[in-house]
Amino acid sequence: MPDTVQEQVNEAIGYGFDGVIVYVNQTGKAPALYAAGWKNRENKIPADPHSLFKIASVGKLYDAVAITKLVHANRLSLDKTLADYFPELVGRIDNADRITLRMMVKHRSGIPNLTDTPNYWTNPPKSSKEALERVLDLPATFEPDANYQYSNTNYLLISELIQKVTGRHKFHYIREEILTPLGLKNTFGSIHDVNMDDVMSGYYAGIKEDIKAADYGSMLATAEDVGIFLRALNDGSVFKPGEQEIYSSIYVYEHTGLVAGYQTIAKYHKDIDTVVIQFVNTTDFDGYTWNLGEIAYSRIVKIVRSEREA
Secondary structure, three states: OOOOHHHHHHHHHHHOOOEEEEEEEEOOOOOEEEEEEEEEOOOOEEOOOOOEEEOHHHHHHHHHHHHHHHHHOOOOOOOOEHHHHOHHHEOOEOOOOOOEHHHHHOOOOOOOOHHHOOOOOOOOOOOHHHHHHOOOOOOOOOOOOOOOOOOHHHHHHHHHHHHHHHOOOHHHHHHHHHHHHHOOOOEEOOHHHOOHHHEOOOEEOOOOOOOOOOOOOOOEEOHHHHHHHHHHHHHOOOOOOOHHHHHHOOOOOOEEEEEOOEEEEEEEEHHHOEEEEEEEOEEOOOOHHHHHHHHHHHHHHHHHHHHHHO
């Protein structure tokens, strides 16, 4: 195994990845960024560790913090139902009168996952309304709170709820309540809010073209911004007094993200008090590149742990 993180990042390109970015934040050391491969393969632009990246489901951590803050401020209740907040969905989503906000945040609602609907990735919805329409009138996956199943529909509804209660787009609230207090200026709500030249290209196995312009509704951020946020989430500094107890009862403190062309692993390792973020801009249909990404990530963490213990 390579001796340094940079050597491991370089080696990961041999796995078939186009580009890799890694951010390491260890207590007692200056944060470090690493990169290898291409930011843009066609134009031979080297990977830039400061590039923006589609973080996909890692954005759910920010959503859960936003919900926590609104609950703490008594603007939302975790025990109110989908029917309470969206009465128009009664009869269109099974068990709307029994599914609580808490269940949606925890992926225990039984609402079908919109990204599993036919042709979602080849013909993505052009709006939240269109996305929701793809699951309306489908049968529930299970009874409310009877099981766990990851469903992006839960967080589509959560996004709409944040907008409904605040009167602003969800990201405006996230920026005001989370990003600005942490000094994060390189996190954005969508590709429509950024200079696309700043975005790392994304590649899908078997497709030659750069697919970064495809809009699946993902937030974008630099690895450093994600790492600073994750550190604040885990040490509690993103919360006001009384908020962290709420958050801990509803969601997790780490996440992965996968969208066509982009895979993210964002975790805090308590035993070495270290945040490690990994971006890889190559994906495929069968999950092979994801498995390789996890191998690269585990080796990077092992190197960091060895250096920490040395």
